[in-house]
Amino acid sequence: MDPVLVILLLGLTIPFLLIVGLPSAPIKWVGQAVTRLIVAVILLFFINLFGAQFGLHIPINGFTAIASALLGVPGVISITAIHLWIL
Numbered sequence: 282m283d284p285v286l287v288i289l290l291l292g293l294t295i296p297f298l299l300i301v302g303l304p305s306a307p308i309k310w311v312g313q314a315v316t317r318l319i320v321a322v323i324l325l326f327f328i329n330l331f332g333a334q335f336g337l338h339i340p341i342n343g344f345t346a347i348a349s350a351l352l353g354v355p356g357v358i359s360i361t362a363i364h365l366w367i368l
Contacts, residue, residue: 314350321349324357332361339364 325341332338339345339360349356 317353318346318350321353321357322346324354325349325360328357328361337361337364 322341325339325345329338329341345360349360352359
């Protein structure tokens with residue numbers, strides 16, 4: 282796609298959305314999902330940081346981040362339990 286066309290589309294879309302208004306429900310949902318994902322990755326990081334003393338390492342990848350973001354703290358605990366007893 283031509284860069285001039287992309288800049289033109291962005292230049293027309295941004296003022297249009299400012300005038301008409303952007304639906305807030307999808308943005309709110311995406312913001313909450315990103316926030317949960319960031320908190321989940323931070324929790325996994327701290328488990329890896331403190332679990333290193335006990336030989337515990339949970340890889341931070343897409344699956345573990347999304348699973349812990351969807352399930353919250355019980356998801357992080359279940360991933361840790363799976364790592365300890367199954368793997």
